[in-house]
Amino acid sequence: MTPVTLPRPGAEGSSATAAAREPDVLCVDLVRIFSAAGVEVQALQGLNLRVDPGELVAVVGASGSGKSTLLTILSGLDTPTAGSARVAGHDLLSMGARERVAYRRRTVGFVWQQTQRNLLPYLTAAENLALAMEVARTRRGAERARRTSELLDLLAVGDIADRRPSELSGGQQQRVAIAVALANEPRVLLADEPTGELDEATSAEVLEAMRSVNEELGVTTLIVTHDPTVSEHVRRTVQIRDGRTSTEVLRSTRTDEHGQEHAIAEEFAVLDRVGRLQLPTEFVAALELRDRVRLGLEPDRIEVRPGQDRTPSTAAEAEDADRSGPEPGADSPDAGGDGDGDSDDATGIAPREEDR
Numbered sequence: 402m403t404p405v406t407l408p409r410p411g412a413e414g415s416s417a418t419a420a421a422r423e424p425d426v427l428c429v430d431l432v433r434i435f436s437a438a439g440v441e442v443q444a445l446q447g448l449n450l451r452v453d454p455g456e457l458v459a460v461v462g463a464s465g466s467g468k469s470t471l472l473t474i475l476s477g478l479d480t481p482t483a484g485s486a487r488v489a490g491h492d493l494l495s496m497g498a499r500e501r502v503a504y505r506r507r508t509v510g511f512v513w514q515q516t517q518r519n520l521l522p523y524l525t526a527a528e529n530l531a532l533a534m535e536v537a538r539t540r541r542g543a544e545r546a547r548r549t550s551e552l553l554d555l556l557a558v559g560d561i562a563d564r565r566p567s568e569l570s571g572g573q574q575q576r577v578a579i580a581v582a583l584a585n586e587p588r589v590l591l592a593d594e595p596t597g598e599l600d601e602a603t604s605a606e607v608l609e610a611m612r613s614v615n616e617e618l619g620v621t622t623l624i625v626t627h628d629p630t631v632s633e634h635v636r637r638t639v640q641i642r643d644g645r646t647s648t649e650v651l652r653s654t655r656t657d658e659h660g661q662e663h664a665i666a667e668e669f670a671v672l673d674r675v676g677r678l679q680l681p682t683e684f685v686a687a688l689e690l691r692d693r694v695r696l697g698l699e700p701d702r703i704e705v706r707p708g709q710d711r712t713p714s715t716a717a718e719a720e721d722a723d724r725s726g727p728e729p730g731a732d733s734p735d736a737g738g739d740g741d742g743d744s745d746d747a748t749g750i751a752p753r754e755e756d757r
């Protein structure tokens with residue numbers, strides 16, 4: 402295999418290095434509302450997402466959660482209704498037509514689920530790459546041929562450079578598609594369901610190929626997918642629910658006292674800039690949380706308790722509750738506090754005794 406000497410994005414000089422410190426993708430309170438036949442659909446409802454230069458991030462979520470809407474916006478094909486979205490220094494809301502064309506040609510690369518959207522059927526793998534470089538006006542002559550073979554080798558498809566897409570397996574087609582997406586030397590690689598039409602084993606190979614491209618070239622990569630196995634291949638998986646980022650899974654490896662490496666996956670809820678977070682559905686269901694919850698501030702955590710059973714709805718019920726006193730083991734309104742009777746409720750959401 403040819404040694405890989407491809408340049409890493411953002412490695413060109415001091416100003417580029419300074420720019421590289423900014424996130425490559427930054428979405429703040431991103432909203433996208435579609436109107437169809439008089440009905441409004443809020444596909445994105447204040448989504449926040451930050452992806453740093455060189456990161457590989459998977460975005461997962463149920464059907465209809467807003468994944469494709471997000472990717473379509475990041476790829477410059479659609480504009481958000483409100484909020485802000487910046488990719489590699491480009492403001493996607495205010496970008497004019499000319500900047501948008503340049504952005505799509507040179508700043509971002511795309512891999513879509515369907516081969517016909519990634520590759521021209523009548524061109525060979527190598528010709529598809531050459532065409533992408535022609536369109537982006539990057540590299541010429543021998544330089545172009547050298548980059549073509551380096552990229553195809555990097556994706557382990559160097560030996561099928563002269564084949565057309567119909568002569569390739571699904572996995573090979575997606576590897577060539579990744580090479581084509583990288584041909585314009587993008588800062589950010591965006592992939593929408595790149596393994597959607599592949600079997601499990603081939604999906605794993607393609608995801609590993611994306612991981613190695615990310616490591617070798619340092620290209621910031623965002624993969625949107627249904628594939629539940631994706632989190633095994635990336636360090637960070639962001640879950641979207643109802644048009645917002647809700648949880649993240651971070652994977653890391655730890656070495657035990659016997660020198661053995663263990664993969665560790667930890668799930669976190671995402672806290673936005675103004676302190677909002679989404680509770681996991683199963684937690685909400687387990688405690689039958691609805692409408693209102695009680696929050697309590699402990700020295701090292703915040704408690705969320707059901708609100709509905711403890712709020713008497715009538716004066717008579719309130720009197721009953723007062724007479725019977727607190728349930729055995731139930732927390733007082735000062736739960737978790739210092740016992741001085743002052744509310745430790747920094748949120749102001751849990752009512753104090755005298756407010757009842």
Ligand SMILES: Nc1ncnc2c1ncn2[C@@H]1O[C@H](COP(=O)(O)OP(=O)(O)OP(=O)(O)O)[C@@H](O)[C@H]1O
Pocket residue numbers: 435436437442443444462463464465466467468469470471627
């Ligand atoms: N052009 C459109 N016009 C009207 N509604 C739309 C449009 N595009 C998306 N939506 C709606 O926005 C919501 C989010 O759709 P989106 O395609 O982003 O979800 P998704 O998570 O990618 O789903 P899937 O995994 O099924 O592709 C859905 O309710 C969808 O019906």
